[in-house]
Amino acid sequence: MKLVKANSEHIPIVIDLTKKIWPVAYGEILSNAQLDYMIDKFYNETALRELIQKGHIFYLAQDDDDKYVGFVSFEINCEPNKTKIHKIYVLPETQGTGVGRQFFELVKEKAIENHQNAIFLNVNKYNSAINFYTKLGFSKVKDEVIDIGNGYVMDDYVMEILLRNNM
16 A cells, blocks of 8 residues: 555545445444535645645555545644544555555654654544554554534544653
């Protein structure tokens, strides 16, 4: 899998991947109305462009046929000396092939290069991805309920992994 650093010209690819991934990833957790609301709110061209301008770094995964199969976004120093993985998604048919781990290793490498002490992320409390993050070494550090408007909340765990070689 080839990882390609994305820029604002790749935003349509991120949006397209989201529309393919989210209904499968969250279909049993969230209502269709909340799914549509979140995709419209967080994965439109303006919102993604603003994230890139604020310093979120995006990478896309490309398979051997140059087909895009997933993306990750992260932010160095989102909190002092901590990198946050904001988004990490791969197409359902690509899960289990190592792409998610490859994304994590990339983020870890960038975090270490930038002298970060930890990587953290939010994950829905009912998302099976918790198992993936646990296997990578993340642990739950707190619960968080975030009001996202329109009567919806994100009911998450915050998970974190310490980068010991940096402390």
